[in-house]
Amino acid sequence: MHTDLVAALDIGGTKIAGALVDGRGTILVRAQCATPAQEDGDTVMGAVEEVLGRLARSPLWERATALGIGSAGPVDASAGTVSPVNVPGWRDYPLVERARAAAGGLPVELIGDGVAITAAEHWQGAARGHDDALCMVVSTGVGGGLVLGGRLHPGPTGNAGHIGHISVDLDGDACPCGARGCVERIASGPNIARRAVEMGWRPGPDGDTSAAAVAAAARAGDPVALASFELAARALAAGIAATATLVEIDIAVIGGGVAKAGEVLFAPLRRALRDYATLSFVRDLEVVPARMGTDAGLVGAAAAALARQADTAAAVS
Ligand SMILES: [Zn+2]
DSSP: OOOOEEEEEEEOSSEEEEEEEETTOOEEEEEEEEOOTTSOHHHHHHHHHHHHHHHHTSGGGGGEEEEEEEESSOEETTTTEEOOTTOTTOSSBOHHHHHHHHTTTOOEEEEEHHHHHHHHHHHHSTTTTOSSEEEEEESSSEEEEEEETTEEOOOTTSOTTOGGGSBSSTTOOBOTTSOBSBHHHHHSHHHHHHHHHHTTOOOOTTOOOSHHHHHHHHHTTOHHHHHHHHHHHHHHHHHHHHHHHHHOOSEEEEESGGGGGTHHHHHHHHHHHHHHOOSTTTTTOEEEEOOOOTTHHHHHHHHHHHHHHHHHHHHHO
16 A cells, blocks of 8 residues: 555644645645643643544545654553553553543654654654664753664654663662663753853843853853753763763764754764764764654654555555
């Protein structure tokens, strides 16, 4: 069977985006709702059903052969459930079953949002042409995913590549995940900003204490702002080097709001990689900014649905 179109959902704590996507990754129809993140689980599901309902009103819907979902995590793809940290009404919520019913019985492929972004970068973005890649999102949190041997590697539950919760500081600060010294605890936007303030950085007259404001100060040469980014860069470098040493990736792609800091982040990151990625087979590891924009989650969810269909077709034929 030739795959024509798939439906895709990108579910986050702020918005639920949906699309119909063709086999080249072009978005043909879109629908979007705010996530009622603080409401009960069925109300949140109602917003998902609303987005699917709007897609289904398109005449193109009848050509859709599968639904790919990238969701804020943790997800459990083997159980078909999700428990997004910032959607408290969803704990072990049976999203796959409910979405399949709302989508008229289409087969559903569920992956975590970090894995979805990885699928998108591998298909159309900065990791295109690389068979072994780590893709990361560094923003409010730090997420990621892996491509190994030319294929997306979501792992049994859809969470593989969760680099934000690798510990890179054995006795470091407690992380909300329960561990200590996680990459996310050091390198996420809120932690870059918090640390800068703790070390004595003061915002400008606008009072902006976001990581973007710290990045602007760092670009202007503020030594404390630079030091906070330097620590984040070292944590990221240690996590990336560990990943490369374990599974031999040759490129790490970094997106998300913190990556928009540009060379304020990437220059110390490349320097720190030379300290941590030392063995012959990881020394040439490249680190580059992500290329996919805000549609990465949707395009990646579509890619996962298309890949699953291709596998199914290959198994049948
Ligand atoms: Zn953690």
